[in-house]
Amino acid sequence: MEMSGLKNRRILIVDDEQTLLDLVISVFQNDGYQNIAAAKSVGEAVRLAKEFSPELAVLDVMLPDGNGFSLMERLRQDGDYPVLFLTARGEEEDKFRGFGLGADDYVVKPFLPRELLYRVAAILRRTYREEKTVVPLKNSVIDFSRAEVIRDGEHIPLTAKEHALLSALWRGAGRIVTIDALCEAAWGDNPFGYENSLMAHICRIREKIEANPSSPVSLVTVKGLGYKLLVEDK
Amino acid sequence: MKSVPKLIRRFVGLLLLSFILLVIVNILIFAVIVSRQMANARPWKTAEEVAAALTETENGVLLSDEGAETLRLSGAWAILIDNDTKAVVWHSDNLPKSVPAGYTLSDIAGLTRGYIDGYPTFTSGTESGLVVLGFPKTSFWKHMWPSWDYQLIAHAPQIALVVVIANVAVILLIYMAASTKLLRSVKPIANAIRALPSGDPVYIRETGLLSEIAFHINSTSEVLQTQKRQLQKRETARASWIAGVSHDIRTPLSTVMGYADQLQAAPGLTEEERHKAEIILKQSERIGKLVSDLNLASRLEYNMQPVRLREENAVALVRQAAADFANADPDGKYPIRWETDEKLLVCRVNADGELLRRAVANLLQNSAVHNEDGCTIYVSVEKNGESCVIHVEDDGIGASDEQIAKLNSAPHSMACDETAAEPRHGLGLLIVRQIADSHHGTAVVGRSRYGGFAAAITLECN
Structure with a gap:
């Protein structure tokens, strides 16, 4: 999946702490993001958003002239773009409030810069997925928009379940996605009893994406826990 | 009566x-x-x-x-x-x-x-x-x-x-x-x-032959209520203070961690400098976890942490906690061995999923903190009659019988009374026990059959 498109997205960062603001900006810039705007207050953020038209906002909750929750609501009046809260308020009530208002993610300080980057990239991929449909693997390429795998020039179609499973694995690319989470992605909210079906689907996916399905290199098993999708540009 | x-x-x-x-x-x-x-x-x-x-x-x-x-x-x-x-x-x-x-x-x-x-x-x-x-x-x-x-x-x-x-x-x-x-x-x-x-307020009509007794009971109730209010006020103030301090620490700590992370990856650094940056990052992460633990422990102790019980699959919760831990350990210094019986896919318990996951995460973290050179962590869920037992064990340095006895007998609260001569350690384990308590379960530690430390959380199955 092409990352360069994502890095061109306009990101608005709002935090009243100058040092933290500088850090977050540098984290994004070092990762290749080019369009970043920063504000230190609600008023400044609202003004800036009108000129900048952000495609993603990273908001602190506690701001000198208001709070991030109400800021999100005001920003959403001008444009429906994803919002990630980056805040020191880690209590469940705050998280639930943020998610309840429609936030796309909630990161509690202190945070690891890499984690923030992963989460922002995941939101951008989900939101602006039309541009990002091709995922290169070691021996093949997944094209999500066409629901197919291209291996050695051959186009192999994916079933709906395989597509759902690969999407879930791609969202957590490089990380273990548990058996339960995969079953939920493929079979919905009551995914008990599908573990054997999951194994069968994983085998079929491997036959499509791996050069040697019995020694997988892109879709690896983590015994007892789940599976991990290893992509080439990660 | x-x-x-x-x-x-x-x-x-x-x-x-x-x-x-x-x-x-x-x-x-x-x-x-x-x-x-x-x-x-x-x-x-x-x-x-x-x-x-x-x-x-x-x-x-x-x-x-x-x-x-x-x-x-x-x-x-x-x-x-x-x-x-x-x-x-x-x-x-x-x-x-x-x-x-x-x-x-x-x-x-x-x-x-x-x-x-x-x-x-x-x-x-x-x-x-x-x-x-x-x-x-x-x-x-x-x-x-x-x-x-x-x-x-x-x-x-x-x-x-x-x-x-x-x-x-x-x-x-x-x-x-x-x-x-x-x-x-x-x-x-x-x-x-x-x-x-x-502890509920009590009032009875002060009439009739026994009006004097009624008057004294009403007075006692008022005194108890006043004391209760004062205690709650003090506890809330303490928990709020801890929450405030932990909040204030989080932002500067983010800056320290962020820059240490960048420094670690910066080109032109000597190996020693890179190692130092790594230590700053690791220790900052540890402070961050401590702050978070302290806040959660005080909220649990003063009943400010809502415990939302609902039917959960303990196997899925523990597996997610293990996967999260493994994902945060890209070098594989602490490999996880999933020891749950393959046939046990569902073990339903009444639990606050977030809190139970936090308890398992704390146990995993505990193994890592005490084994800096790495160790294998064995995780399993076992259905034992009407009980669901979550085991987290390692093959690390473990703990002495004396330490284990002390950990198991330590009070389930943050307070150090006169019986606790030493200041308490292991906030992570305290939280595990507090969470087990809030689920009407138990948490005990001991020696592992793999040679290191073992901890087990027992909950009632649905």
Whole structure:
């Protein structure tokens, strides 16, 4: 999946702490993001958003002239773009409030810069997925928009379940996605009893994406826990 | 407090029993007296005996010696009134002078049921006349109208029974009324005393006989409520303070971690400098976790952390926690071995998913913190009858028996009282135990069969 498109997205960062603001900006810039705007207050953020038209906002909750929750609501009046809260308020009530208002993610300080980057990239991929449909693997390429795998020039179609499973694995690319989470992605909210079906689907996916399905290199098993999708540009 | 009504019932019951016993004793005494009163027939018998002892001879009427002895023993005088002449034809030697020597029929009718000159008289007929015995004046009282309603006498046993039953019923009614009234006034007091330890406010009306006790109970409740409010206020202030401090630390710590992370990856750094940046990052992460643990522990302790119980699959929760841990350990320094029976895919428990995941994460983190050189962590979920047991074990350095005993016996609270001589460590384990407590479960630590440390959280299965 092409990352360069994502890095061109306009990101608005709002935090009243100058040092933290500088850090977050540098984290994004070092990762290749080019369009970043920063504000230190609600008023400044609202003004800036009108000129900048952000495609993603990273908001602190506690701001000198208001709070991030109400800021999100005001920003959403001008444009429906994803919002990630980056805040020191880690209590469940705050998280639930943020998610309840429609936030796309909630990161509690202190945070690891890499984690923030992963989460922002995941939101951008989900939101602006039309541009990002091709995922290169070691021996093949997944094209999500066409629901197919291209291996050695051959186009192999994916079933709906395989597509759902690969999407879930791609969202957590490089990380273990548990058996339960995969079953939920493929079979919905009551995914008990599908573990054997999951194994069968994983085998079929491997036959499509791996050069040697019995020694997988892109879709690896983590015994007892789940599976991990290893992509080439990660 | 159920003993109060019981006590009252017993007391009033005793009273009732006393009443019944009293009635029985009275009946017995009455029976004895009545039986003794059978002696009332004695003067009539004496009169009959004397009459029988009189014989008419040529020399007149004679009283046998036996008859004379009977008369002497009874202390009475005797006369024989002739049937035809109505005159006294014989009398005993001790006849008072005031006793007339002749009688009319009405005199005879009168003396039969009454007296002669104050002497109670008793009669008995003979062939020739009527024998009249006169006893000393104060020896007998005679009923002048000795007649009874026939029905009354005919139904005497039934009437007696009805009277006894009516008496018992009245006593029972008195018992019920007394007991109910007493219980009614004692009940609110007993209920109030029972409610006091629960900490809920208590108020009872200060009226009636027990108003003073009611007043003191109300005062006690007010004092307890005031103390409770003050304690809650203090606890909330403490938890809020900890929350505030942890909040204030988070932002600067983010900056430290962020720049340390960038520094670590910066080109041109020597290996030693890179290592130092790595240490800053790791230690900052540790401070971050500590701050987060401290905040959660204080919220759990002061009941500020909502525990939202719902049906969860413990296997999925533990697996997610293990996967999260493995994902945060890209170098594989702490490999996870999933030891759950392959057949156990679902183990339903009532749990706050987020908190239970946090407990397992803390146990995993605990293994990592105490084994800096790395170790294998064994994670499993086991269904043991009605219990769900979550095991987190490692093959690391473990802990001594003394340390394990200390950890297992440490109080489940942040407070260090006089029994805890050393300041407490292991906030992570404290949280695990607090979370287990909030789920009505247990958390114990021990030695692992793999050589290191072991911890088990036991919850009730659904």
